[in-house]
Amino acid sequence: MFSMFRNLVGSKTLTPEDLKPVLDKMKDHLIAKNVAADIAVKLCESVSAKLEGKILGTFGSIASTVKTTLTEACVQILSPRRRVDILRDAMDARQNKRPYVITFCGVNGVGKSTNLAKVCFWLVENGLSVLIAACDTFRSGAVEQLRTHVRKLNALHPPSRHQGREMVQLYERGYGKDSAGIAMEAIASARDYRIDVVLVDTAGRMQDNEPLMRALTKLVKVNQPDLVLFVGEALVGNEAVDQLTKFNRALADFSQQQPPRLIDGIILTKFDTIDDKVGAAVSMTYTTGQPIVFVGTGQTYSDLRNLNARAVVASLLRA
Amino acid sequence: MVLADLGRKITSALKSLSNATIINEEVLNGMLKEICAALLEADVNIRLVKQLRENVRSVIDFDEMAGGLNKRRMIQSAVFKELVKLIDPGVKAWQPSKGRNNVIMFVGLQGSGKTTTCTKLAYYYQRKGWKTCLICADTFRAGAFDQLKQNATKARIPFYGSYTEIDPVVIAQEGVEKFKAENFEIIIVDTSGRHKQQDSLFEEMLQVEQATKPDNIIFVMDATIGQACEVQAKAFKDKVDVASVIITKLDGHAKGGGALSAVAATRSPVIFIGTGEHTDDFEPFKVQPFVSKLLGMGDIEGLIDK
Numbered sequence: 001m002f003s004m005f006r007n008l009v010g011s012k013t014l015t016p017e018d019l020k021p022v023l024d025k026m027k028d029h030l031i032a033k034n035v036a037a038d039i040a041v042k043l044c045e046s047v048s049a050k051l052e053g054k055i056l057g058t059f060g061s062i063a064s065t066v067k068t069t070l071t072e073a074c075v076q077i078l079s080p081r082r083r084v085d086i087l088r089d090a091m092d093a094r095q096n097k098r099p100y101v102i103t104f105c106g107v108n109g110v111g112k113s114t115n116l117a118k119v120c121f122w123l124v125e126n127g128l129s130v131l132i133a134a135c136d137t138f139r140s141g142a143v144e145q146l147r148t149h150v151r152k153l154n155a156l157h158p159p160s161r162h163q164g165r166e167m168v169q170l171y172e173r174g175y176g177k178d179s180a181g182i183a184m185e186a187i188a189s190a191r192d193y194r195i196d197v198v199l200v201d202t203a204g205r206m207q208d209n210e211p212l213m214r215a216l217t218k219l220v221k222v223n224q225p226d227l228v229l230f231v232g233e234a235l236v237g238n239e240a241v242d243q244l245t246k247f248n249r250a251l252a253d254f255s256q257q258q259p260p261r262l263i264d265g266i267i268l269t270k271f272d273t274i275d276d277k278v279g280a281a282v283s284m285t286y287t288t289g290q291p292i293v294f295v296g297t298g299q300t301y302s303d304l305r306n307l308n309a310r311a312v313v314a315s316l317l318r319a
Numbered sequence: 320m321v322l323a324d325l326g327r328k329i330t331s332a333l334k335s336l337s338n339a340t341i342i343n344e345e346v347l348n349g350m351l352k353e354i355c356a357a358l359l360e361a362d363v364n365i366r367l368v369k370q371l372r373e374n375v376r377s378v379i380d381f382d383e384m385a386g387g388l389n390k391r392r393m394i395q396s397a398v399f400k401e402l403v404k405l406i407d408p409g410v411k412a413w414q415p416s417k418g419r420n421n422v423i424m425f426v427g428l429q430g431s432g433k434t435t436t437c438t439k440l441a442y443y444y445q446r447k448g449w450k451t452c453l454i455c456a457d458t459f460r461a462g463a464f465d466q467l468k469q470n471a472t473k474a475r476i477p478f479y480g481s482y483t484e485i486d487p488v489v490i491a492q493e494g495v496e497k498f499k500a501e502n503f504e505i506i507i508v509d510t511s512g513r514h515k516q517q518d519s520l521f522e523e524m525l526q527v528e529q530a531t532k533p534d535n536i537i538f539v540m541d542a543t544i545g546q547a548c549e550v551q552a553k554a555f556k557d558k559v560d561v562a563s564v565i566i567t568k569l570d571g572h573a574k575g576g577g578a579l580s581a582v583a584a585t586r587s588p589v590i591f592i593g594t595g596e597h598t599d600d601f602e603p604f605k606v607q608p609f610v611s612k613l614l615g616m617g618d619i620e621g622l623i624d625k
């Protein structure tokens with residue numbers, strides 16, 4: 001895509017007018033890579049601001065200037081300002097004889113329950129015991145889905161490998177019940193039985209559905225989990241921005257708590273379905289400033305990765 | 320739906336035509352820019368948006384055109400024609416026939432809403448007096464059979480599935496044979512979510528198709544999808560004979576513009592839309608009335624209402 005900067009070569013000072021047509025093309029390129037439209041515009045504006053007034057040298061220098069400018073802008077957006085170290089924090093909680101609690105939330109069908117199971121597998125691999133709280137009491141099969149995962153995970157990590165200890169357990173109270181209450185009971189039970197981590201599965205909900213957003217806020221408020229993870233799929237388009245903004249806004253507005261408990265991090269799922277259309281990663285991190293804690297790259301327990309910001313940016317800029 | 324929601328923006332963009340004293344290239348480009356930006360914000364595929372812009376530009380020849388009124392009308396109708404193209408693949412929607420077996424297979428990406436929508440469709444026909452049933456040919460997703468079973472039980476729809484058989488092809492075939500023998504009219508086969516990068520799962524989908532010989536294959540697409548829709552939809556179409564599209568989750572904030580590229584990619588019409596998690600959150604979608612409303616141009620207000 002950098003060949004389009006070729007006709008900017010000259011020895012004059014770059015003006016906004018020079019940059020406009022080129023940046024328009026860059027904006028389209030980013031949109032085609034599934035970056036949300038308004039974020040693509042803002043990214044181009046920031047690149048433009050950095051380049052205006054620069055004197056153009058050879059093609060080599062303009063191309064590399066632009067490339068570095070955009071690459072750095074994107075890497076910066078994707079790089080966490082704050083590290084989330086779940087293993088360390090969970091160990092700390094264990095020392096303090098309390099369970100470490102993670103809540104998974106997001107819109108319908110993005111992969112909350114599946115990636116919760118993957119996180120569970122990872123925790124167990126690291127020697128931590130887990131209680132899964134079945135707090136999606138609405139969607140048909142949600143409880144059985146988790147029960148199946150618990151069974152499979154225990155088969156992979158049988159008690160014989162862990163001093164006779166059953167590493168994964170399920171806390172469920174069936175359907176139709178108040179999810180905040182179930183989460184609370186689950187956490188209490190984990191404390192009693194010295195289970196290291198509680199993973200709270202919640203029902204999918206649309207960000208504009210006020211009753212459901214209030215219910216989520218209540219669950220977070222009364223249980224004060226250590227970590228609130230927003231699960232979003234890499235397939236999502238412009239909605240990425242709206243989802244995150246409104247989940248955070250609901251958590252703030254409905255909790256009447258200062259400061260409110262907001263989203264701490266993101267799990268970006270279905271990364272295996274998008275080839276190089278990696279824009280959602282940029283849209284989500286740009287919107288919240290929160291780190292992508294995990295990337296889901298498939299449907300098995302080991303398909304969980306850390307985000308490689310440089311690799312994502314390379315795909316983003318590839319023609 | 321995206322076009323209905325775009326009504327206001329399009330109206331305002333077209334107003335810029337009425338307000339302009341002379342209509343020239345600049346006015347046209349300004350208007351197109353507004354419309355295209357609105358389409359991109361609604362996730363419409365960028366290639367389709369570019370095509371739309373080119374096509375409108377190519378029919379408008381300022382040198383050859385006469386008075387202002389004529390120009391306005393020509394531009395308006397060119398814009399609408401292109402918008403209609405986004406949603407109308409120009410083929411008639413498949414309809415089941417009463418009094419015989421109609422096998423319908425659902426396919427789509429992971430989590431798009433297939434299982435939920437299967438029950439919605441079965442329930443829709445059941446209420447109209449058809450003899451309907453459901454088959455769970457998803458042996459992969461944890462809890463898939465329980466999900467379908469609970470939905471079907473609530474809606475009082477007969478279902479078929481297995482906790483022990485691991486081959487979805489076997490279940491699909493057995494289920495279809497059983498229900499055909501029992502003279503069911505609408506036989507719906509739910510399948511696992513999959514995507515084009517998963518070769519073996521695509522092969523499995525083909526096998527389910529060959530084993531069940533469906534009369535209609537429905538591609539289920541989530542309204543929140545962005546630019547990745549087109550390649551995925553096309554890959555499904557290339558593998559099996561997709562003939563209809565259902566767009567789900569239109570009760571949210573998403574306008575469904577990304578999902579529309581499935582219409583172009585599969586050359587198949589949208590037949591229903593999903594508007595919630597409950598079994599009756601489901602509406603038939605008729606391309607023609609939607610389009611005539613859109614074409615009614617004077618009727619843009621009406622377009623906003625719906």
Ligand SMILES: Nc1nc2c(ncn2[C@@H]2O[C@H](COP(=O)(O)OP(=O)(O)OP(=O)(O)O)[C@@H](O)[C@H]2O)c(=O)[nH]1
Nearest residue numbers: 108109110111112113114204270296297298429430
């Ligand atoms: N390809 C792929 N599929 C995934 C990934 N993560 C989850 N899925 C699939 O997405 C589908 C939905 O996953 P769930 O975990 O049930 O999603 P959810 O968000 O819990 O759904 P609801 O609870 O109904 O809102 C399942 O078929 C999963 O196997 C991923 O990283 N890659």
Ligand SMILES: Nc1nc2c(ncn2[C@@H]2O[C@H](COP(=O)(O)OP(=O)(O)OP(=O)(O)O)[C@@H](O)[C@H]2O)c(=O)[nH]1
Nearest residue numbers: 108109429430431432433434435512568593594595
């Ligand atoms: N709000 C809303 N949610 C929906 C709609 N259709 C489906 N869902 C929800 O989307 C999620 C995923 O739906 P499923 O029916 O499990 O999707 P699927 O395509 O069968 O998923 P896999 O079998 O894992 O590929 C569930 O939480 C559904 O309740 C809809 O029209 N609106």
Ligand SMILES: [Mg+2]
Nearest residue numbers: 112113136142
């Ligand atoms: Mg779930």
Ligand SMILES: [Mg+2]
Nearest residue numbers: 433434457463
């Ligand atoms: Mg399903």
